[in-house]
Amino acid sequence: xxxxxxxxxxxxxWSGGKSPFNLEYGKLMMWYFLMxxxxxxxxxxxxxxxxxxxSNAWPDPNHVFNAFPxxxxxxxxxxxxxxxxxxxxxxxxxxxxxxxxxxxxxxxxVMKWLIWTILGGLAFLSCQAWEWTHLYHxxxxxxxNPFPAANGTVASTNFTNFFFTITGFHGFHVFxxxxxxxxMLIMTYKGVFERKGHYLMIEKAGLYWHFVxxxxxxxxxxxxxx
Amino acid sequence: MLPEVTxxxxxxxxxxxxxxxxTTILLxxxxxxxxxxxLTIYTIHKGEHPNGTLVMMFKGMVCILTLAKAYYIVxxxxxxxxxxxNMIMTIVVPLMLFIWxxxxxxxxxxxxxxxxxxxxxxxxERTGIKKENKSTEHEAHPGGKD
Numbered sequence: 001x002x003x004x005x006x007x008x009x010x011x012x013x014w015s016g017g018k019s020p021f022n023l024e025y026g027k028l029m030m031w032y033f034l035m036x037x038x039x040x041x042x043x044x045x046x047x048x049x050x051x052x053x054x055s056n057a058w059p060d061p062n063h064v065f066n067a068f069p070x071x072x073x074x075x076x077x078x079x080x081x082x083x084x085x086x087x088x089x090x091x092x093x094x095x096x097x098x099x100x101x102x103x104x105x106x107x108x109x110v111m112k113w114l115i116w117t118i119l120g121g122l123a124f125l126s127c128q129a130w131e132w133t134h135l136y137h138x139x140x141x142x143x144x145n146p147f148p149a150a151n152g153t154v155a156s157t158n159f160t161n162f163f164f165t166i167t168g169f170h171g172f173h174v175f176x177x178x179x180x181x182x183x184m185l186i187m188t189y190k191g192v193f194e195r196k197g198h199y200l201m202i203e204k205a206g207l208y209w210h211f212v213x214x215x216x217x218x219x220x221x222x223x224x225x226x
Numbered sequence: 227m228l229p230e231v232t233x234x235x236x237x238x239x240x241x242x243x244x245x246x247x248x249t250t251i252l253l254x255x256x257x258x259x260x261x262x263x264x265l266t267i268y269t270i271h272k273g274e275h276p277n278g279t280l281v282m283m284f285k286g287m288v289c290i291l292t293l294a295k296a297y298y299i300v301x302x303x304x305x306x307x308x309x310x311x312n313m314i315m316t317i318v319v320p321l322m323l324f325i326w327x328x329x330x331x332x333x334x335x336x337x338x339x340x341x342x343x344x345x346x347x348x349x350x351e352r353t354g355i356k357k358e359n360k361s362t363e364h365e366a367h368p369g370g371k372d
Contacts, residue, residue: 021313028313031306035317042324046331053335056343056354062268078264085257093250096303100242150271152357210304214296221292225264226285 030204034211037173041215044169045222048162057149059159061224064147067134081224084127085216088174091120092213095181099206102199107188110202114185117209121178128171132164140164163223170219173212180205249302256295260288 021028052058062077069080094116101109139146140160149155184205193199237245263284270276270284301307306314343350 021316022310023313031313031317035320038321039323042327046327049328050331050335053332054338054342056339056350060271062264062271077268078261082257082261086254089250089253089257092299092303093246096246100239100246104239149353151355153353153355207304210299213303214299217292217295217299221260221288225260225267225288225292 024200027200027204027207030207034207037211038215041166041169041218044162044166045218048166048222051158051162055149055156055158057151057153057155059145059147059155060150061226063150064135064140065131065224069130078224080127080131081220084124084131085220087120087124087127088213088216091117091124092210094120095206095209099199099203102193102202105194105197105199107191107194110188110193110199111185114181114188114202118178118181118185121174121181121209125171125174125178128167128174132167135160166219167223170212170215173215177205177209177212180208245302249298252298253295256291260291263288263291 098113145157145160
């Protein structure tokens with residue numbers, strides 16, 4: 001009796017028996033991992049910004065990224081990267097639907113939406129592989145920059161170094177996200193989450209996948225739009 | 227072992243679908259506007275006398291639109307908006323470091339450029355002055371600003 005009297009005086013969330021943030025431990029830790037990862041990407045993008053601001057001139061993205069698969073030498077600025085952006089946004093939407101199917105313990109729904117998400121991720125990676133190959137054949141790579149600065153002077157290799165490092169780091173995140181989603185798909189198929197009684201693991205994979213989309217929004221801004 | 231979670235989203239299927247559809251449309255529309263602005267910047271650069279201030283204004287607009295997109299992805303897709311306020315704060319408050327991070331480093335980069343142009347004239351002549359370019363493909367705009 002005395003113990004109940006004491007616990008009634010304690011605060012609602014921190015008195016034990018309940019998660020203070022009303023979140024599962026793993027999901028909370030995923031949030032903190034993503035926060036730290038956002039600082040990693042932030043540091044990359046800010047160092048890019050710093051170097052760009054310290055340069056007198058910089059290549060014009062509209063002249064560098066103007067190719068489209070199968071379109072030959074036609075000048076199509078922003079076209080291909082918008083396709084990539086839409087692919088990633090749509091795969092984020094299918095992931096949300098998969099997480100929601102998980103809330104409803106709908107195994108078939110989870111599998112269907114995970115497959116769509118994986119396909120979206122693979123499509124994005126293929127687009128990136130094509131773009132990298134195209135740029136490589138134009139003479140761009142780490143340490144090599146064939147593109148002149150916008151004012152007609154010779155640009156340093158900072159442009160290509162930052163581009164390949166940051167889009168490569170993001171592409172690596174997409175790649176690991178696809179691997180995680182494939183593992184989630186296999187686990188769902190095998191009924192692991194059905195036996196556990198909840199699909200929280202899908203939520204954690206979903207958080208990671210949305211983060212990858214979130215980072216792309218900023219990469220798209222920094223490299224292609226401004 | 228009991229799961230430690232008591233978590234429930236208070237969304238019915240109907241409400242959820244409406245919300246996701248709305249957010250998807252919003253994100254797509256914002257992206258289209260961004261593309262429109264990107265192409266506008268491209269057209270301005272192609273013109274005879276590109277207006278530097280106008281370009282900077284448009285670039286500022288895409289930055290703001292990108293932040294709006296980020297807000298919708300985090301708040302709706304990642305459900306951060308549905309979490310407990312204290313939890314949201316443990317994520318958002320540390321991210322405020324970015325305000326200092328961005329301003330300090332960009333300012334420093336800009337200052338380095340100005341000092342270098344002032345004290346290293348040959349560097350300025352090599353990179354800071356507009357080079358006449360015969361090809362219209364790489365039509366230049368006044369350097370030094372971006």
